[in-house]
Amino acid sequence: MLVYAFDRTFDGLLSAVFDAYSLRQHPDMLMGEGEPLPLFCEEVHEVTTADDRAARVWAGLEKRLSKQALRMLMVSYLSELPELDTPLFQYIYKVFQQPEGRTSLERNFSDADVLAVTNIGRKVIHEQHRMLQFLRFQKAKDGTYLGVVSPDHNVLPLTVAHFKDRFRDQPWLIYDAKRRYGFYYDCQEVIRITFQHEESLPFDLDSGQLNDEVISKDDKLFQDMWRTYFKAICIRERMNPRKQLSDMPRRYWKYMTEKQ
Amino acid sequence: MLTEKTMEKLRILAESAKYDVSCSSSGTVRGGKQGMVGNTVGGVGICHSFADDGRCISLLKVMLTNYCMYDCAYCVNRRSNDIPRATLAVHELVEIVMEFYRRNYIEGLFLSSGVVRNPDYTMERLVAIARDLRTVHRFNGYIHLKSIPGASGELMSEAGRYADRMSVNIEIPKEESLKLLAPEKDHQSVFQPMQFVQQRVLENQEDRKRLRRVPRFVPAGQSTQMIVGATADTDRDILHMSSVMYSQPTIRRVYYSGYVSVNTYDPRLPVLKQPPLVRENRLYQADWLMRFYQFSVEEIVDEANANLDLEVDPKLAWALRHPEQFPVDINRDDYEKILRVPGIGVKSAVLIVNSRRFNRITSYHLKKMGVVMKKAKYFITCHELTDGYANPIVGINELHPERLKPLLVSKAQQKKAADELQLNLNFEEEPC
Numbered sequence A: 001m002l003v004y005a006f007d008r009t010f011d012g013l014l015s016a017v018f019d020a021y022s023l024r025q026h027p028d029m030l031m032g033e034g035e036p037l038p039l040f041c042e043e044v045h046e047v048t049t050a051d052d053r054a055a056r057v058w059a060g061l062e063k064r065l066s067k068q069a070l071r072m073l074m075v076s077y078l079s080e081l082p083e084l085d086t087p088l089f090q091y092i093y094k095v096f097q098q099p100e101g102r103t104s105l106e107r108n109f110s111d112a113d114v115l116a117v118t119n120i121g122r123k124v125i126h127e128q129h130r131m132l133q134f135l136r137f138q139k140a141k142d143g144t145y146l147g148v149v150s151p152d153h154n155v156l157p158l159t160v161a162h163f164k165d166r167f168r169d170q171p172w173l174i175y176d177a178k179r180r181y182g183f184y185y186d187c188q189e190v191i192r193i194t195f196q197h198e199e200s201l202p203f204d205l206d207s208g209q210l211n212d213e214v215i216s217k218d219d220k221l222f223q224d225m226w227r228t229y230f231k232a233i234c235i236r237e238r239m240n241p242r243k244q245l246s247d248m249p250r251r252y253w254k255y256m257t258e259k260q
Numbered sequence B: 001m002l003t004e005k006t007m008e009k010l011r012i013l014a015e016s017a018k019y020d021v022s023c024s025s026s027g028t029v030r031g032g033k034q035g036m037v038g039n040t041v042g043g044v045g046i047c048h049s050f051a052d053d054g055r056c057i058s059l060l061k062v063m064l065t066n067y068c069m070y071d072c073a074y075c076v077n078r079r080s081n082d083i084p085r086a087t088l089a090v091h092e093l094v095e096i097v098m099e100f101y102r103r104n105y106i107e108g109l110f111l112s113s114g115v116v117r118n119p120d121y122t123m124e125r126l127v128a129i130a131r132d133l134r135t136v137h138r139f140n141g142y143i144h145l146k147s148i149p150g151a152s153g154e155l156m157s158e159a160g161r162y163a164d165r166m167s168v169n170i171e172i173p174k175e176e177s178l179k180l181l182a183p184e185k186d187h188q189s190v191f192q193p194m195q196f197v198q199q200r201v202l203e204n205q206e207d208r209k210r211l212r213r214v215p216r217f218v219p220a221g222q223s224t225q226m227i228v229g230a231t232a233d234t235d236r237d238i239l240h241m242s243s244v245m246y247s248q249p250t251i252r253r254v255y256y257s258g259y260v261s262v263n264t265y266d267p268r269l270p271v272l273k274q275p276p277l278v279r280e281n282r283l284y285q286a287d288w289l290m291r292f293y294q295f296s297v298e299e300i301v302d303e304a305n306a307n308l309d310l311e312v313d314p315k316l317a318w319a320l321r322h323p324e325q326f327p328v329d330i331n332r333d334d335y336e337k338i339l340r341v342p343g344i345g346v347k348s349a350v351l352i353v354n355s356r357r358f359n360r361i362t363s364y365h366l367k368k369m370g371v372v373m374k375k376a377k378y379f380i381t382c383h384e385l386t387d388g389y390a391n392p393i394v395g396i397n398e399l400h401p402e403r404l405k406p407l408l409v410s411k412a413q414q415k416k417a418a419d420e421l422q423l424n425l426n427f428e429e430e431p432c
């Protein structure tokens, strides 16, 4: 068995495809550097991530795949799931095996690798949608709206366009508490941010709540109002906690105003 | 500046609005605009939360006032009920909507109202809210307004310029049942505002073809709702009404609301311990079949089967009544036929017809594509000798529908259906 080890970046994965073709090899498996090797591993090749090689592979993909399929590759990568590495690699590898001018592989869902990548991509898109549903903002004194989330997959980048379009006249900060980074919008543009000193965060990482000194005066009232509404709108004769949980899994409740 | 008092009003008016089940923010795609707040995403909209009853919370669903001069038997807000009453001021509601929206709690507003003084007075207040939101607060999110039967054309036209969707509820599918429960109403009073809005939407579409800058009129179309289980009307009555509705170009959704016994003292109404939720769910499934699976009403319910089978979903029920349509050949038959196989949904049907051009599809692939093989295996063939577990394949025609059905209904489903039937029996003994 031939294994390629890579740094688990997207460019690293594309570089692995480059290596496979230039070395005329077809690895059976792709895995992160430093991970324990499988039992029957005979040979390991260490992939060196190289931007220019990755770019060449990507350019090749752009010629052979539709826009939607390309997006699906990117999106599936944001899953951060280790079980994606090998199918994503194999999918891309196979794209270059197709005869020129045929773009059919991407729609062949009876191919196990295409199906695996598509299914994982769908999961990511599903969670991206959940961020649009469940993210809650609080208003700070200076007028900035803060929303904290901790998604399973790295979906925050996929939500930026939506929030920018919708809340274009209010400054906001959306923050991924699990991956410790966020996006800040100042009514002009969006920038990616990290905080150097966690003690200086203006909010609590566990509850997502803004600190008392910075929260705006009436925010607590609107939070209470929302909780009041949430309770009032429920029809008690129809209680259905199971449906509630399946549509709004408990792991998202932590930062949701109505569940705090 | 809002206070606790406003919060109490909001509580009362949400309680009063909650039996209207329509909540969706679907049907309009409108990007953000410079100097405005909000957008609408189209598709099925966004559910921002799910209440403890499992229902989606997308819009702020609230009544402007729950005072009402009418006395519809099935409604909590009827004038003869002794409940807390409240009225929100225009500025209060507008502020709540904006503050909720900016915090990503909601997609927008779904506003209805009890009728006070007269229809025009009531409609004017609804319009005032929408006008304020759109023109003063530059709100570009979703607005759903109730049409108040009897309101003037002018007010309705202004409402339609601000609203994404308008609706008026049929509530009861058969006119004589409606007359019994709401003597002050008739179907005409519901159809009239519906027709008016429809007319204006169609004119607007024509105008926009000539002149792109003409603002849109009720771009997300109309919806309506029927109450299920407050009268003796059958599912066939209900679904026929739905089908008439869907033949109208501007009716996008029909909602079904299992009757919650709110006014137990009224002898015209059944006393239900539980709203008929299984039946409601079956109606939604049937509705789905009409909209996305190309089923006609009479295929779903007919004279012999005027009510939906509570034990199995209507698609499976249809299949069990039509063994001659099976088995369907996964590798050869049309998309439409594959879509009719129990256990295969739109998503997997699309995957199947896309993929079978490259490979012969086997039951292994089907499983991977999300087909519910437990059900589907009795209705399909992919020319395999075994079902993947080395059992010979036995289909609906070998087993016969009456022996197959018990294999596909779980004990829990049976019990749920039986319990609900029990409720309906109670109901049929009621004087009505």
Ligand code: SF4
Residues within 6 Å of the ligand: B068, B069, B070, B071, B072, B075, B076, B077, B078, B079, B113, B114, B115
């Ligand atoms: S008119 Fe509407 S609010 Fe008034 S009693 Fe009838 S259903 Fe209820």
